[in-house]
Amino acid sequence: MYALLMAMLLVLSLGLASPVWAQADLATDTATRLAQAEKDVRSADQSLDTRMDADDRKLLLAKVLAAKTAASDVAGDLQDQLALLDAKLTGLGTVAAESSEAPDIKRQRAALTRQRSAIDSAIKRGNLIGVEAQQLADEIERSEAEQFSEKITTRSPSPLSPGFWFGLGHAFPRDLRRVATFLETGRMQAAEALRDHRPWHALAGLLLGLLIVGPGQVAARHMGQRMLTEGVPGRRVRRSTYALWRVAVGTFAPLLAALSIAQGLRWSGLVADRWEPLLGAFVGGCAFSGFTFSVLGALLMRSRPSWRIAAISDNGATRLRPYSLLLALLAFLGVIYAQFNVSVGVSKAAQEATQAVFALLHILLVSAVLVTVARLRAAKMEAEDADRNESVSGLVSLVAWIVVAVATIALLLGYFSLSLFLLQMVSWATVLGSAVYLLMAAIDDLATTIFDRSSRFGMALVRSLGLRGSAVEQFGVLLSGLLRLAVLLMGCSLLLSPFGAGNVASLFSRLGALAQGFEVGGVAVSPGAILRGILVLLIGLALVRGFMRWLERRYLPVTDLDGSGRNSVSLVARYVGTALAVIWGLASLGIGIERIAILLSALSVGIGFGLQAITQNFVSGLILLAERPIKIGDLVRVGQDEGDVKRISVRSTEIELPDHSTLIVPNSELITKTVLNKTLASPLGRMQIQFSVPIETDADKVRDIVLATYADEPAVLAEPAYSLFIDSIADGRIFFNSFAHVASPRAAYGARSNVFTVLLRRFREEGIEIGTVPQRMELINMDRLD
Numbered sequence: 001m002y003a004l005l006m007a008m009l010l011v012l013s014l015g016l017a018s019p020v021w022a023q024a025d026l027a028t029d030t031a032t033r034l035a036q037a038e039k040d041v042r043s044a045d046q047s048l049d050t051r052m053d054a055d056d057r058k059l060l061l062a063k064v065l066a067a068k069t070a071a072s073d074v075a076g077d078l079q080d081q082l083a084l085l086d087a088k089l090t091g092l093g094t095v096a097a098e099s100s101e102a103p104d105i106k107r108q109r110a111a112l113t114r115q116r117s118a119i120d121s122a123i124k125r126g127n128l129i130g131v132e133a134q135q136l137a138d139e140i141e142r143s144e145a146e147q148f149s150e151k152i153t154t155r156s157p158s159p160l161s162p163g164f165w166f167g168l169g170h171a172f173p174r175d176l177r178r179v180a181t182f183l184e185t186g187r188m189q190a191a192e193a194l195r196d197h198r199p200w201h202a203l204a205g206l207l208l209g210l211l212i213v214g215p216g217q218v219a220a221r222h223m224g225q226r227m228l229t230e231g232v233p234g235r236r237v238r239r240s241t242y243a244l245w246r247v248a249v250g251t252f253a254p255l256l257a258a259l260s261i262a263q264g265l266r267w268s269g270l271v272a273d274r275w276e277p278l279l280g281a282f283v284g285g286c287a288f289s290g291f292t293f294s295v296l297g298a299l300l301m302r303s304r305p306s307w308r309i310a311a312i313s314d315n316g317a318t319r320l321r322p323y324s325l326l327l328a329l330l331a332f333l334g335v336i337y338a339q340f341n342v343s344v345g346v347s348k349a350a351q352e353a354t355q356a357v358f359a360l361l362h363i364l365l366v367s368a369v370l371v372t373v374a375r376l377r378a379a380k381m382e383a384e385d386a387d388r389n390e391s392v393s394g395l396v397s398l399v400a401w402i403v404v405a406v407a408t409i410a411l412l413l414g415y416f417s418l419s420l421f422l423l424q425m426v427s428w429a430t431v432l433g434s435a436v437y438l439l440m441a442a443i444d445d446l447a448t449t450i451f452d453r454s455s456r457f458g459m460a461l462v463r464s465l466g467l468r469g470s471a472v473e474q475f476g477v478l479l480s481g482l483l484r485l486a487v488l489l490m491g492c493s494l495l496l497s498p499f500g501a502g503n504v505a506s507l508f509s510r511l512g513a514l515a516q517g518f519e520v521g522g523v524a525v526s527p528g529a530i531l532r533g534i535l536v537l538l539i540g541l542a543l544v545r546g547f548m549r550w551l552e553r554r555y556l557p558v559t560d561l562d563g564s565g566r567n568s569v570s571l572v573a574r575y576v577g578t579a580l581a582v583i584w585g586l587a588s589l590g591i592g593i594e595r596i597a598i599l600l601s602a603l604s605v606g607i608g609f610g611l612q613a614i615t616q617n618f619v620s621g622l623i624l625l626a627e628r629p630i631k632i633g634d635l636v637r638v639g640q641d642e643g644d645v646k647r648i649s650v651r652s653t654e655i656e657l658p659d660h661s662t663l664i665v666p667n668s669e670l671i672t673k674t675v676l677n678k679t680l681a682s683p684l685g686r687m688q689i690q691f692s693v694p695i696e697t698d699a700d701k702v703r704d705i706v707l708a709t710y711a712d713e714p715a716v717l718a719e720p721a722y723s724l725f726i727d728s729i730a731d732g733r734i735f736f737n738s739f740a741h742v743a744s745p746r747a748a749y750g751a752r753s754n755v756f757t758v759l760l761r762r763f764r765e766e767g768i769e770i771g772t773v774p775q776r777m778e779l780i781n782m783d784r785l786d
Helices: 002-047 054-092 103-152 162-196 200-231 235-267 273-300 314-344 348-382 389-413 416-450 456-465 469-499 504-516 527-558 563-588 593-610 612-627 667-672 699-712 745-766
Strands: 518-520 523-525 635-638 641-648 652-656 662-666 685-694 723-730 733-742
Touching: 002 054, 002 103, 054 103, 103 416, 162 273, 162 314, 162 348, 200 235, 235 273, 235 416, 273 314, 273 416, 314 348, 314 416, 348 389, 348 416, 389 416, 416 469, 456 469, 527 563, 563 641, 612 667, 641 662, 652 667, 662 667, 685 699, 685 745, 699 723, 699 733, 699 745, 733 745
Parallel strands: none
Antiparallel strands: 518 523, 635 641, 641 652, 652 662, 685 733, 723 733
């Protein structure tokens, strides 16, 4: 029993101590992460004092950015703990000046204060490390830009001058010996490996690589096309997805094949240590050339015109297709030659000569492409099939010709690096622009197809969430626009990376800093906070929609309110609920009620000057909904217009006129001006008929005819009773005035017409004359009067 009690106490003590241990482990992990980040920043700062090549600077930049991210993450994590400690200290309250505090509360306050001080110090330390890391990253990027500028502005002897050929001839024997030594090193390593064993690994890697890049690539393309044709709805989605599939297959197939060949050579021991960087360049060159060839092939889509995304003719795709292969081959050779020069250690003259050769090859290739494009455009214009995109393509061609001209002049003057860089930028812009175009088209097709009101997903959203079909499609268009903008910005960053304006690591660092957000007026603004606010707002609006559905379908129908009263309650509830949802969304962003009140007070100035009419209509709408002098369904007359009230909102009232047009009246007009409401007090309508008969006519007979006509008319009500009165006797005629009631003012016009028709017929049958007094004209002879 004693042992069992001790075991229970031990378990209880461990359970109580676990939060303390967890907190200690968290503090240790935080300190370790901060120490490692600070160590990385210090080592990077020391490394900048030594000379580094471009690859070392890239690795150092990635290391610095990783340290910055780690320090920022630690500071963000600790910020939440600091807020929790502040809440605990606030819960303990403040100590009055002359009062004493309980010892346990005092100890707890002191412990919390020490913890807060330690966490605050760690946060400041993390922020400082992040600032130092960002400064080092900026310094590295500046140094890269400076070295790049120095490289492309370096001038060598012109190929047209004897100095260029003299230097190349002078260095040729030594370069030839270096190349021979490099090749001999590789041959000796291969011979030694072949003496020991058969190169089965190399043969297997070569065979596997050929299978991957040959039948495997073709089979993967056909498989993707078949799957997309059978399983993906929508021609646009199938077309754009197949283009991306071709790019993925065309990139990864050469990469996997090159890796297979390289690994087989390594396992067979056929690769010398000096050849290892060249083998890595071979793998990278295969991947890049495969990406270039597959992107341009997916854009042209020569073999499958029906799957082509770009507006390129079949003739244009056929004529431009060979240039994509030449560009991919040139890209592969460019990667290989750069690494070969470094591995062999050739002279500067040989490096400049190879740069000149590759610049000349690029000039010929780009010029041939531009000439072909110009001929295609001319043929299209002759066929009178030109469109407005021709001006854009013409401007791009003009810019490309200018770049080719500048590169040619730079090559002739001896600026080989500048010439090759300009031409490679044209090639890279073509490949990257094609990839971005394909990706943006795929994003647009996918987003607009998924969020289409007629798609399965769109119909599910409409049915489950009660959204309108147009709202679903609008969300798809907005999502497509945002994603395409992100892809476009990424493409611009990759295009400008050779200038030192940014690389992939710095781009993701800036995106990470943007994700952490910034403060505006004490309010933290970040993509996460914005998304959280939008999500909370959507949840609030969904709750309001559900409440309104319950209110309008379940609660209001069982009340004694009429349709207009239900509309008033529904409108007020909807506006109040929407306002609460907006306030809830703003609160999730850290914008409290007091800030909203300040914003409203600031807006009141604008309301006082520029929004008086809107405010007046809004208040008038609330008065109409509360007092209900005009209700939905009432027959009203506003000025010279008369019609039925169809809708009352907080800004205006809609009145349907007899010609089925809609009169929109501001609410302030209905409150401040005279409005005739024919159905406010009673839904009945009254019609009035006035006529006169000669004085010798039997008045009782006329009375009987009129009352009998009213009795025979179905639209005339028996209660209130219809009546006939003699209004006056003048000018030898008896004037009658009669009244009758119908069920609605809208029925008065038709019933009155029916009564008139019957009265005219019966009076004519009885020989009773109605209407105006007959006029008689007499001619008087004035001479006879004299």
